[in-house]
Amino acid sequence: MKVSVMSIDKVPTDLGIHGIRFYFELEEDDLAESVSTNAGSSKILLKERYCNFYLPLKISLPHPDLCAFAALKIISPYIGSSLKMDRAISKEMAEYIKGHYQNICNIDVDESLKPISHVTKDKAAISFSGGVDSVAAALLMGKEAPLIMTARTFHPEIGKFEQWNNPKAHIKTLQYMPYDFSKILVYTDFPYLSVNATGSFCVYPDSYAFTIPCVLLSEFLGIGNIITGDIMAAFTGNETIYNKRLTSAREEYLFKSIGINLDYPCNGVSEIITTKIVKDYGMLEMSSTCEYGDFMRPCMKCIKCFRKSIYKWALFDEALNEDQLKIFNESPAIIKFSEDESRKGLSLMPSYKFCFQIINYDFRGNLKKIYDRAMRYSEPVVWVDKKFGPAYISRNKILDEAIIKLNKYAPEMIEIESDIFKRLDWKVAYK
Numbered sequence: 001m002k003v004s005v006m007s008i009d010k011v012p013t014d015l016g017i018h019g020i021r022f023y024f025e026l027e028e029d030d031l032a033e034s035v036s037t038n039a040g041s042s043k044i045l046l047k048e049r050y051c052n053f054y055l056p057l058k059i060s061l062p063h064p065d066l067c068a069f070a071a072l073k074i075i076s077p078y079i080g081s082s083l084k085m086d087r088a089i090s091k092e093m094a095e096y097i098k099g100h101y102q103n104i105c106n107i108d109v110d111e112s113l114k115p116i117s118h119v120t121k122d123k124a125a126i127s128f129s130g131g132v133d134s135v136a137a138a139l140l141m142g143k144e145a146p147l148i149m150t151a152r153t154f155h156p157e158i159g160k161f162e163q164w165n166n167p168k169a170h171i172k173t174l175q176y177m178p179y180d181f182s183k184i185l186v187y188t189d190f191p192y193l194s195v196n197a198t199g200s201f202c203v204y205p206d207s208y209a210f211t212i213p214c215v216l217l218s219e220f221l222g223i224g225n226i227i228t229g230d231i232m233a234a235f236t237g238n239e240t241i242y243n244k245r246l247t248s249a250r251e252e253y254l255f256k257s258i259g260i261n262l263d264y265p266c267n268g269v270s271e272i273i274t275t276k277i278v279k280d281y282g283m284l285e286m287s288s289t290c291e292y293g294d295f296m297r298p299c300m301k302c303i304k305c306f307r308k309s310i311y312k313w314a315l316f317d318e319a320l321n322e323d324q325l326k327i328f329n330e331s332p333a334i335i336k337f338s339e340d341e342s343r344k345g346l347s348l349m350p351s352y353k354f355c356f357q358i359i360n361y362d363f364r365g366n367l368k369k370i371y372d373r374a375m376r377y378s379e380p381v382v383w384v385d386k387k388f389g390p391a392y393i394s395r396n397k398i399l400d401e402a403i404i405k406l407n408k409y410a411p412e413m414i415e416i417e418s419d420i421f422k423r424l425d426w427k428v429a430y431k
């Protein structure tokens, strides 16, 4: 794969003032059809050969190692045996890439180039999505860490696509974050480059691709730490099973190659805790947008809206009224969910059970089915509103203050609670 990266000055003014464009030229052993290990090994297709990032500030082209990292996050599944960047990368970076992507063995190297990982960068930035977990991570980190948001804009050649996925509401969440936070909105069309086999939805072909804007800006802003809102369910498989990655997840191999520490202040807590944090800062209504609703107007028919409503009912005594319950009860998404006994359907049942135990209400119809399924979860759920301490052992100092703030919302699990948490296994709880 040949990759060239260039600055573009003529950008649509509603998207930014400066742009960076990546061109991909496929060589003989490259593929236009591949599988994404990031999306359950499903088939993916490469729709176009270039993509754009539109920035609200002007920067010179990032270090060649950073451009190579970004390129890999966009097109890694399509690369055959070689990666030829228009500006050769450092020898160290090339070794990291060969170690991570075993098929890539030919890389153009500039022996004299100082690796980007040797450049001191000590600040943190939030890779901000606008969802509750991401807002919680930002509030814990505080105003020193700029919020960098990746927002989709349609690709000029691919046209309009997956229109329900509209970033407008999340952009408003960014705007309404406390005024003393720095906010950087980066529009990009790269999410439209890869689609699934039927061409009906976009696929992020590589892990943490949404952090690319943070990576491209890291040299300019001195960012050595990218913070995401990942909660424990991101590592445990949605509260269905315990996963050792929870304590080692921060060692993201490829990020080391660019001297960036990927970190997550919320990886030892559940959504129950991030909801409490965001509520305490008065940001809950502004960050509860669902995929189908608009800013501060969630659809109140989908599963996400139902789950968030149950959390609010249990945690803040904000009960749903009869009309709202009726709409949920008759919603096709809820009916389907009420009958779903698969692993997906059973995920997050510990949190549901925790909330239903607090809510004293006689649910009916399809909601009763969900209630019953949660209550059938046979293991104790006392850990749900606690912090799993081992996830925070010897963490990067940049998180020190965030963890102190987090402790206010989430006391640490005592031994018996963390033992229950470490036994987490949905098959046992539902046998």
Ligand SMILES: [Zn+2]
Pocket (backbone or CB within 6 Å): 290, 291, 292, 293, 298, 299, 300, 301, 302, 303, 304, 305
């Ligand atoms: Zn919804």
